Amino acid sequence: AQSVSQHNHHVILSEAASLELGCNYSYGGTVNLFWYVQYPGQHLQLLLKYFSGDPLVKGIKGFEAEFIKSKFSFNLRKPSVQWSDTAEYFCAVNIPGNTPLVFGKGTRLSVIA
Amino acid sequence: EAGVAQSPRYKIIEKRQSVAFWCNPISGHATLYWYQQILGQGPKLLIQFQNNGVVDDSQLPKDRFSAERLKGVDSTLKIQPAKLEDSAVYLCASSLRGAGGASFGPGTRLTVT
Numbered sequence: 001a002q003s004v005s006q007h008n009h010h011v012i013l014s015e016a017a018s019l020e021l022g023c024n025y026s027y028g029g030t031v032n033l034f035w036y037v038q039y040p041g042q043h044l045q046l047l048l049k050y051f052s053g054d055p056l057v058k059g060i061k062g063f064e065a066e067f068i069k070s071k072f073s074f075n076l077r078k079p080s081v082q083w084s085d086t087a088e089y090f091c092a093v094n095i096p097g098n099t100p101l102v103f104g105k106g107t108r109l110s111v112i113a
Numbered sequence: 114e115a116g117v118a119q120s121p122r123y124k125i126i127e128k129r130q131s132v133a134f135w136c137n138p139i140s141g142h143a144t145l146y147w148y149q150q151i152l153g154q155g156p157k158l159l160i161q162f163q164n165n166g167v168v169d170d171s172q173l174p175k176d177r178f179s180a181e182r183l184k185g186v187d188s189t190l191k192i193q194p195a196k197l198e199d200s201a202v203y204l205c206a207s208s209l210r211g212a213g214g215a216s217f218g219p220g221t222r223l224t225v226t
Contacts, residue, residue, distance in 0.1 A: 004155070032213045043116075044156075044204070044217040051213060090155050098210050100146055100169065103155030 002027040002093050004104035012110045013081050021076040021107050023091030033074040034092040034101065035065055044090070050074065051096070061085070086111045115139065117218035119205050125224045131193035134221045138186065138207030144168075146215060147180055147190050148204040156204055162188060163210065195225045 007022035025031060035047040048059025055067040065076045074091060088108050092101040118137040126132050138145050143164050148156035159178065161169040164185040173180065177196070182188040192199055202222050206215035 006155075034214055036217075043219040044206075046214055046216075049214055092155075094213065096213065098144060098163065098168070100158045100161050101156075101206075101215060103157070105153070105155045 002031065002095065002102045004091050004093055004102055006089075006091055006104035006107050008107045009105070010108045010110070012112065015083055015111055015113055016080050017111075019076070019078040019081045019085070019109070021089055021091075021109070023074045023076065023104060024072050025074065025091075025093045026072065027093065027095070030096055031093045032096055033065070033067060034094075035059065035063070035074075035076050036090045036092060036103075037087050038090070038106075039087045047076070047089075081109070081111050083111050083113060085109060117205055117207055117216055119203075119218040119221055121221055122219060123222050123224075125226065126195055128197055128225050129194040131191065132195055132223060133189050133191045134203050134205075134223075136188045136190070136205030136218060138188070138205070139216055141209070142207035142216075143185070143210050144208045144215075145182055145188050146204075146206040146208075147188070148206065150202040150204055150220070152201070159190070159203075192223075195223075197225050199223060200225045 003026045005024045033050040036044045050057045058064045088106045090106045091104045145162045147159040150156040162182045180190045202220040204220045205218045208215040
């Protein structure tokens with residue numbers, strides 16, 4: 001069965017700082033990879049996803065993630081965070097096909113002025 | 114398009130009482146999921162439906178939890194009797210078959226006292 005590890009429980013950054021959130025998964029076969037975001041009081045929203053092809057994927061709001069197969073990693077990055085990026089970020093994986101998402105425990109990002 | 118709808122948004126019950134949650138997925142989405150999200154953790158799958166059939170209920174505590182999707186559209190999740198450890202947010206999600214990822218509803222926050 002797949003599992004997902006997110007290394008940071010809570011990250012605090014100043015506005016304009018660069019962001020990198022770690023995500024590693026355990027599964028030996030082909031996977032789809034996702035980052036979801038949950039803003040305070042809102043529901044989970046898809047930030048970006050990787051199925052195949054270019055391992056560097058760009059999502060909404062300036063976020064990007066890089067799939068490194070040899071490291072089983074799918075880290076999320078943003079060059080310059082804003083206060084509005086304060087949220088909880090979840091990495092998720094599923095096996096291609098009609099299979100459910102398996103989530104990590106999430107990383108809470110707090111951006112301070 | 115309209116998103117995934119859930120009700121109620123909040124529910125407080127005493128232990129040993131029963132409770133039911135309702136979900137209406139995005140129109141045309143044949144796959145429906147119920148997830149449980151305990152505070153500080155990522156969502157955990159409870160059950161997956163494909164149309165009105167169960168695909169995966171291996172993590173559903175069947176002695177107290179039940180779910181149905183009788184006409185392949187709306188779904189209900191029931192807990193009877195509730196325990197303190199059932200306090201969580203119950204998320205409903207839906208997807209097109211094989212699309213990868215899922216769209217999530219706002220969740221129902223359950224507090225068991």
